[in-house]
Every structure is written in C-alpha cells, then in structure tokens.
Amino acid sequence: AWVTEAARKGLLWPHLAPARGTAAEARAPDRCYSSADRKEKIDMSCFPVENIRNFSIIAHVDHGKSTLADRLLELTGAIDKTKNNKQVLDKLQVERERGITVKAQTASLFYNYEGKQYLLNLIDTPGHVDFSYEVSRSLSACQGVLLVVDANEGIQAQTVANFFLAFEAQLSIIPVINKIDLKNADPERVEKQIEKVFDIPGDECIKISAKLGTNVESVLDAVIKRIPLYAGQVGYLIAGMKDVTEAQIGDTLYLHKQPVEPLPGFKSAKPMVFAGMYPVDQSEYNNLKSAIEKLTLNDSSVVVHRDSSLALGAGWRLGFLGLLHMEVFNQRLEQEYNASVILTTPTVPYKAVLSSAKLMKEYREKEITIINPAQFPDKSKVTEYLEPVVLGTIITPDEYTGKIMMLCQARRAVQKNMMYIDQNRVMLKYLFPLNEIVVDFYDSLKSLSSGYASFDYEDAGYQTAELVKMDILLNGSIVEELVTVVHKDKAYSVGKAICERLKDSLPRQLFEIAIQAALGSKIIARETVKAYRKNVLAKCYGGDITRKMKLLKRQAEGKKKLRKVGNVEVPKDAFIKVLKTQSDK
Numbered sequence: 318a319w320v321t322e323a324a325r326k327g328l329l330w331p332h333l334a335p336a337r338g339t340a341a342e343a344r345a346p347d348r349c350y351s352s353a354d355r356k357e358k359i360d361m362s363c364f365p366v367e368n369i370r371n372f373s374i375i376a377h378v379d380h381g382k383s384t385l386a387d388r389l390l391e392l393t394g395a396i397d398k399t400k401n402n403k404q405v406l407d408k409l410q411v412e413r414e415r416g417i418t419v420k421a422q423t424a425s426l427f428y429n430y431e432g433k434q435y436l437l438n439l440i441d442t443p444g445h446v447d448f449s450y451e452v453s454r455s456l457s458a459c460q461g462v463l464l465v466v467d468a469n470e471g472i473q474a475q476t477v478a479n480f481f482l483a484f485e486a487q488l489s490i491i492p493v494i495n496k497i498d499l500k501n502a503d504p505e506r507v508e509k510q511i512e513k514v515f516d517i518p519g520d521e522c523i524k525i526s527a528k529l530g531t532n533v534e535s536v537l538d539a540v541i542k543r544i545p546l547y548a549g550q551v552g553y554l555i556a557g558m559k560d561v562t563e564a565q566i567g568d569t570l571y572l573h574k575q576p577v578e579p580l581p582g583f584k585s586a587k588p589m590v591f592a593g594m595y596p597v598d599q600s601e602y603n604n605l606k607s608a609i610e611k612l613t614l615n616d617s618s619v620v621v622h623r624d625s626s627l628a629l630g631a632g633w634r635l636g637f638l639g640l641l642h643m644e645v646f647n648q649r650l651e652q653e654y655n656a657s658v659i660l661t662t663p664t665v666p667y668k669a670v671l672s673s674a675k676l677m678k679e680y681r682e683k684e685i686t687i688i689n690p691a692q693f694p695d696k697s698k699v700t701e702y703l704e705p706v707v708l709g710t711i712i713t714p715d716e717y718t719g720k721i722m723m724l725c726q727a728r729r730a731v732q733k734n735m736m737y738i739d740q741n742r743v744m745l746k747y748l749f750p751l752n753e754i755v756v757d758f759y760d761s762l763k764s765l766s767s768g769y770a771s772f773d774y775e776d777a778g779y780q781t782a783e784l785v786k787m788d789i790l791l792n793g794s795i796v797e798e799l800v801t802v803v804h805k806d807k808a809y810s811v812g813k814a815i816c817e818r819l820k821d822s823l824p825r826q827l828f829e830i831a832i833q834a835a836l837g838s839k840i841i842a843r844e845t846v847k848a849y850r851k852n853v854l855a856k857c858y859g860g861d862i863t864r865k866m867k868l869l870k871r872q873a874e875g876k877k878k879l880r881k882v883g884n885v886e887v888p889k890d891a892f893i894k895v896l897k898t899q900s901d902k
C-alpha cells in the first residue's frame with residue numbers, strides 16, 4: 318500500500334510509478350542479486366520505506382570499491398562465495414581489460430539485521446575523474462555513501478573530490494579504511510587524515526580488508542544504522558521514447574495529469590575535450606553512425622555534433638569528459654560494435670570574442686565556442702581568445718613537491734593553495750589551463766612522483782589567452798587529424814615535438830617526406846624522413862610463387878589500414894602515438 322501511496326505523492330523512483338506517456342511499462346529492478354530471489358520471486362512492494370537503504374561506494378581509483386562490492390554481494394548471498402568473484406559488477410570488456418570501473422552499476426541486496434529483512438540498493442561507481450559524472454548521477458539516487466580509502470595510500474585527489482560531491486548532496490558519509498591486510502597499511506594515519514581533511518571523527522571509520530573479507534559485515538551494519546530513511550527505490554523504466562534526448566538525466570516523472578514538485582536534478586555533463594571522429598572508409602559511415610547512436614544511449618555524457626572535413630569526409634565532432642573517457646568510448650566502439658575510426662587531435666572548447674558587428678551578425682553571436690581547430694577564427698576577426706581553466710588538486714608525499722611545482726609552472730598553472738594533510742603529505746591547489754593537462758599531465762605527474770601523486774580537477778570557467786592555430790604538413794599537405802590550437806608561447810616547442818614524434822612513427826617510403834609545423838604560412842619546425850623501399854619479397858629466396866603472392870596480398874591488406882595525406886601513406890596508429898605525447902614538449 319505504501320508504494321501506491323508514495324507513487325501518488327510522487328515520492329517514488331520512476332520504475333514503480335506508471336510513467337507519463339502512453340507506451341510506458343513499469344517494473345522492478347531486474348538485477349536483484351539474491352539467493353532467495355533465485356528460488357522465489359521477492360515482492361519488492363513488501364519492503365516498508367524504513368527497511369530500504371540506497372547507497373553508493375565512492376573512492377579514489379583502485380582503492381577497492383569493486384572488491385568491496387564483491388564481498389557485499391557474497392555476504393548477502395547474492396552471489397556464491399568463490400575465488401573467481403573479482404570485480405563482479407565490472408561487466409564491460411573495457412572495464413575488465415583496464416581493471417577500472419567505467420559505468421556505475423547497481424545491485425539490490427537483501428540483508429537480515431536484528432531479525433528484520435532489509436533491501437539495500439548498492440551503486441558501484443567509477444573512481445577516475447573522467448567518470449565523475451557517473452558518480453554525481455549515482456549520488457543523486459542515494460542517501461548515503463561508503464567513502465573507501467586505501468590504508469596504505471591514504472586520502473588521494475579523487476577521495477577529496479568524491480567526498481565533496483557526497484557532502485554537497487548532504488548524504489551520510491561512512492568512511493571505510495580498506496586494505497588493512499597490506500604490509501604497509503597504516504589505518505591510524507589515514508584515520509587522522511580523514512579527521513583533518515573531512516572533519517569526520519576518527520572513530521566513525523570502519524577498518525576492513527575487502528580482499529580477505531575482514532570486518533566487512535560491520536560495513537553492512539553501518540549502512541543500516543547510519544544511513545537515514547527516504548521514500549525511494551532504484552529501478553528501471555521502459556518508456557516509448559524514440560530518442561535519448563527526450564529524457565534528460567535528472568528529469569522528474571509523474572503520473573499523467575498529476576504534476577508534482579520536480580526534483581532539483583543536477584548539473585549536466587560538460588564536455589572537456591572534443592575530437593573529430595570519422596569512419597576509416599566512408600562506406601562505413603552508416604554503420605558507424607548507428608554504433609555511435611547506440612553507444613551514446615548507454616553513455617549520455619558524450620556530446621555529438623555532425624561534422625565534415627575535406628580530407629576525412631563526413632563524420633562527427635564528439636565531446637568527452639576527458640581523454641580516458643575518449644579512449645574508452647573508442648575502445649567500446651571497436652569491441653562492442655566492431656567499428657574502426659579515425660580520431661583527430663583532442664581539443665578543449667576555446668572561445669573567441671568577435672571584433673565587429675558584421676561578424677557577430679554572421680555568427681549570430683558575440684562570443685563563439687570553437688570545438689574544431691579547423692574553424693579557429695583568424696586574429697583579425699577577434700578582440701580576444703579565451704581558454705577553459707580548471708582547479709586542480711594534487712596530493713603528494715612532500716619529497717616530490719618541488720618537482721611537481723616545476724611541472725605545474727611549465728604547464729602555465731597558478732598556485733592557489735598548499736596544505737599538509739599529515740606530517741609528510743601535501744595537498745596543492747592550482748589553476749590550470751585545461752589544454753595543458755588534458756593529454757598527458759597525469760602521466761608526467763605520476764612518473765616524476767614515482768606513482769605516488771594523485772590528481773583531480775574541476776571546472777573553473779575561462780581566462781584570456783594568446784592562442785594560435787598550428788598546422789602539421791606532410792610534403793606540403795595538411796594533416797587534418799593534427800590541426801591544433803596552442804598557446805603562442807608554446808607553439809614552437811609543441812610544433813617541434815609533434816614533428817619529431819611523427820618522424821619516429823612514420824615508416825620510410827619510396828620518397829623523402831618533409832614533416833613541417835606551420836603557423837599560417839610561417840614554418841616553425843621541420844623534420845625529414847629519408848626515402849626507403851620496403852621489399853616484401855626480400856625474404857623469398859627461390860621462386861615459390863604462392864608464397865610470393867601471399868606476401869604481396871598481406872602487404873596490400875596492410876595498406877588498407879593506411880591513411881593517405883597527399884602522397885604520403887600514414888599508418889593509423891602513427892597519429893595516436895603523436896597525440897599521446899605531444900603536449901609536454
């Protein structure tokens with residue numbers, strides 16, 4: 318009865334209430350992990366509100382969220398206890414291969430506590446900054462979180478970011494110190510950090526080993542005791558919608574003709590990097606289009622605009638939350654949809670303030686956002702360029718602080734704050750131009766701190782910047798994938814580095830190849846690849862014609878994977894190698 322009553326009041330999660338529209342069907346969560354559930358159908362409506370808990374697990378990457386989820390699933394009998402239960406909720410191939418969570422996953426657990434049956438709806442969330450959108454979505458469906466912190470590594474940058482997401486959402490926060498079994502674990506030190514940075518009394522921390530299952534039961538007890546009560550359920554809604562844009566995440570659904578006070582919703586995902594995506598072969602356009610549509614249904618944080626280029630044909634410009642997000646999307650396209658694509662240099666969304674009324678009329682705006690470097694307006698049309706900036710948080714052992722400060726300076730960052738979170742760990746806050754960190758800042762930070770420093774960032778608006786468009790040419794033809802916008806002071810070093818990288822990744826061909834970086838007509842860097850002929854038949858002694866034919870066929874197949882820029886043949890992965898390492902030079 319409470320379900321009907323709550324639905325009438327608009328208090329329920331959508332799957333239990335009939336949705337607006339005609340072709341809507343409602344049902345209970347289909348991922349009810351319960352041993353009991355396997356034998357008999359559990360009537361979800363028999364759970365009074367006070368016996369339901371909706372909670373999320375949040376943490377810095379690799380601190381053990383998915384492992385803790387495995388133990389919770391086992392402890393509640395949702396899955397059988399076996400040695401093979403490793404990151405059970407990480408289902409995507411890309412998640413298993415990379416060992417990271419990309420999509421938040423839900424599971425409903427049934428748990429008997431002090432004679433009462435409870436329904437615990439668990440959401441396992443990703444830890445990487447690129448997927449924090451998934452975290453904020455998950456949190457809006459919860460009343461509490463388990464904030465997992467590694468007992469050896471202590472508080473890291475994403476621990477701080479995730480804590481504040483939960484704190485701002487006014488959720489109950491249960492700190493869980495994990496991996497106490499590790500030789501170097503120091504749970505007491507981490508407890509003090511939690512007290513200092515988050516102002517949570519140390520005795521509220523639960524110390525566990527998710528791997529061994531030590532003390533995990535106390536986590537479930539705390540979920541029941543410390544997380545408040547709230548009308549709500551996690552579930553699914555099947556509606557007759559044709560297009561993903563018809564429903565925005567955060568929408569409130571209500572009974573037809575009985576509007577309710579809408580839920581506040583939350584900030585929509587804001588793409589941080591854009592890249593062009595084109596089919597390797599234009600005949601693949603429709604297949605790729607359908608693959609992108611299906612994948613964005615599953616990941617609505619990707620923004621899609623149609624785009625076209627003279628060299629690459631018809632394609633799209635996609636907006637991602639970060640570079641890892643872009644790589645994962647690309648990998649999912651390949652693995653789940655067998656699609657093969659060309660990706661252009663990722664760029665951040667720059668802005669330009671137009672200089673004349675005529676231009677403003679032409680663009681229908683005073684200030685334009687540039688997500689495609691090929692459309693970067695010339696300086697004569699612009700009064701100023703603006704670049705996006707982010708507030709970055711770095712947590713590091715203090716012995717690396719000096720080197721990190723130098724790295725930040727080289728990336729044009731401005732220091733905003735510095736504080737010790739314990740005797741030898743420092744938290745630094747810097748304002749970074751987004752394009753300085755988007756490609757490989759994290760890798761540089763990790764390598765100069767022997768892997769100990771962590772990094773997270775949040776959007777901080779725009780600042781004025783002196784920007785220029787840079788072309789890369791192969792024997793005089795522009796490489797569309799590598800057109801980029803750079804800060805004026807960095808043009809020479811970035812151009813030189815791209816040319817050098819490209820030289821290393823281009824195979825020699827029958828003629829000499831000139832690799833050039835140019836600002837307009839001005840060449841600022843050049844490298845040369847010497848001529849060479851690859852004789853695939855060199856290994857064929859004697860006259861075995863079938864063997865010769867086989868080798869020639871293999872060479873022809875290899876050529877299909879090449880892209881032609883002017884007269885130069887470029888292997889697809891050559892650009893990716895260049896993109897991955899370009900920004901630090």
Ligand SMILES: Nc1nc2c(ncn2[C@@H]2O[C@H](COP(=O)(O)OP(=O)(O)OP(=O)(O)O)[C@@H](O)[C@H]2O)c(=O)[nH]1
Nearest residue numbers: 378379380381382383384417418444496526527528
């Ligand atoms: N020794 C030890 N290792 C653990 C424990 N919990 C997790 N691990 C290991 O830590 C690594 C990361 O664990 P995950 O559960 O994948 O971490 P995560 O936080 O879910 O990672 P993301 O989903 O990528 O953010 C794995 O190798 C786990 O086996 C623990 O209690 N003790």
